[in-house]
Amino acid sequence: MDITHLEQLSSATLLxxxxxxxxxxxxxxxxxxxxxxxxxxxxxxxxxxxxYHYDPLSNQYKNLK
Numbered sequence: 001m002d003i004t005h006l007e008q009l010s011s012a013t014l015l016x017x018x019x020x021x022x023x024x025x026x027x028x029x030x031x032x033x034x035x036x037x038x039x040x041x042x043x044x045x046x047x048x049x050x051x052y053h054y055d056p057l058s059n060q061y062k063n064l065k
Contacts, residue, residue, distance in 0.1 A: 006042055011050045015061055018043065022059050029054050 006014070018032060026032040033040055047053070052061040 006038060006046070009046075011046045011052075014043070014046055015050070015052055018047075019060050022061075026059075028056070028059060 009017075018036070018038075021032055021036060022029075026035055032038065033043075044054070047061050051063045053064050054060075055062045055064070
């Protein structure tokens with residue numbers, strides 16, 4: 001899946017998409033970036049704006065506050 005206009009998606013929508021991919025098909029964050037062809041900095045920035053960061057232990061983006 002190629003998300004070509006990542007910046008146009010709401011952060012909440014993006015969170016749902018990437019966490020589902022991590023849960024179902026991607027074994028780690030690197031696999032997510034490869035499979036979805038997502039820019040790491042843009043994804044991390046959009047999700048950090050709503051307080052979410054990648055947790056490698058659970059392989060999910062979580063609100064760590």
